[in-house]
Amino acid sequence: MWSNLPFDLLSDVFSYLPPHSLARAMASCRHWHHCGRTTTRNTTRHQHPPWFIALPTRSSKLCFVHNPTESTWHLLNLTHVPSLTRPVSAISGHGLILFKSTGSTPLRLSVCDPFTGQFRHLPPLHKPRTNPAVGVIEGGPSQFKVYVAGGMSEAGTGGAASYESTIEMFNSTSNKWTVVGSMPVEFAVRLTVWTPNESVYSSEILYWMTSARAYSIMGFEMSSKKWKELSVPMGDTLEFAAMVSRDGKLVVIGGTHGGNVSVWELGEGDEWNMIERMPDELGKRLIGGSTKCVGIEGIVCLYKEIDKRMVVWRRDGNHKTKWKWCWIEGCNQVSGKRIENYPIKGLFLHPNLASSSFF
Numbered sequence: 001m002w003s004n005l006p007f008d009l010l011s012d013v014f015s016y017l018p019p020h021s022l023a024r025a026m027a028s029c030r031h032w033h034h035c036g037r038t039t040t041r042n043t044t045r046h047q048h049p050p051w052f053i054a055l056p057t058r059s060s061k062l063c064f065v066h067n068p069t070e071s072t073w074h075l076l077n078l079t080h081v082p083s084l085t086r087p088v089s090a091i092s093g094h095g096l097i098l099f100k101s102t103g104s105t106p107l108r109l110s111v112c113d114p115f116t117g118q119f120r121h122l123p124p125l126h127k128p129r130t131n132p133a134v135g136v137i138e139g140g141p142s143q144f145k146v147y148v149a150g151g152m153s154e155a156g157t158g159g160a161a162s163y164e165s166t167i168e169m170f171n172s173t174s175n176k177w178t179v180v181g182s183m184p185v186e187f188a189v190r191l192t193v194w195t196p197n198e199s200v201y202s203s204e205i206l207y208w209m210t211s212a213r214a215y216s217i218m219g220f221e222m223s224s225k226k227w228k229e230l231s232v233p234m235g236d237t238l239e240f241a242a243m244v245s246r247d248g249k250l251v252v253i254g255g256t257h258g259g260n261v262s263v264w265e266l267g268e269g270d271e272w273n274m275i276e277r278m279p280d281e282l283g284k285r286l287i288g289g290s291t292k293c294v295g296i297e298g299i300v301c302l303y304k305e306i307d308k309r310m311v312v313w314r315r316d317g318n319h320k321t322k323w324k325w326c327w328i329e330g331c332n333q334v335s336g337k338r339i340e341n342y343p344i345k346g347l348f349l350h351p352n353l354a355s356s357s358f359f
Helices: 007-014 019-026 030-037 185-194 280-286
Strands: 051-056 062-067 072-077 085-091 096-101 109-112 119-121 133-138 144-149 166-171 176-182 199-202 205-210 216-221 227-231 240-246 249-255 261-266 272-277 292-296 299-303 310-315 323-328 344-349
Touching: 019 030, 085 109, 085 133, 085 344, 096 133, 096 344, 133 199, 133 205, 185 205, 185 216, 199 240, 199 249, 205 240, 205 249, 240 292, 249 292, 249 299, 261 280, 292 344, 299 344
Parallel strands: none
Antiparallel strands: 051 062, 051 344, 062 072, 085 096, 096 109, 109 119, 133 144, 144 166, 166 176, 199 205, 205 216, 216 227, 240 249, 249 261, 261 272, 292 299, 299 310, 310 323
């Protein structure tokens, strides 16, 4: 029966499979492999839990992935990614990782699918710059936009470099960069020096957080092309702070030295409302050292290094408003082999093994 199943029907069946099950199905025969590769990407009606991606900050060749369905860790070797690149952020719904060039050369961005091995460079920017803030807005299949703001421009005839006060946007559909706005020079300085690149898009505003004490948030309003600044609750006392999106709203998670981790949501009039606190026993075991945070709709992860336990705050089953805290065991070994501990950058992806037209 399965060998005679129409291609479109088999593809629809495959779209229900989580990534690890789809991979096994694709290994069965050539027909199933071809069908799996052409299964529609980003199928919204068959949503599977996102996978946590841990990329060692000292190497672009390794990638540890956590399968939430089976609670297992796996190792991917990113040999196709150039060595002089570092991960910036995820284009989560497309299963892609955005990388940037390192060093003092003008920024060059690239994208990679860690599961299929597809890789390509984005075109050069209109305004060559180093170390700008980078943000991502996702659209439909193979459609996303990448924004760069600030950065150091190349030295002019006088020999001195300056801060670039423009913002550019890359559209994956047109495969082009466009200058879409400008900013005050002081914003350009802070975006260049104090922004770690994590961005959140909410209510037509793209936000970045500055890591200088006290923490603050800068947002670019898409319709008006204007910038705004927000304070961060307890911004001068937090040991760490990070932005995430929750149900389309801007959320800040921050922790103090005493292990108190709180969650604030941006409400009407740009007022912050505390909506959650991590249980004290989890906070005290987590806080200390370099705590980082990454999130995607429905789940947030606080982490440190690859072999350390991670605290996850996620939506409880099908409940729209109920969330719960839990542990994820760190990656100590893969396939019986002991893993060296690494400082990592964490991302969330929705893996998809189908071919992407973007490549």
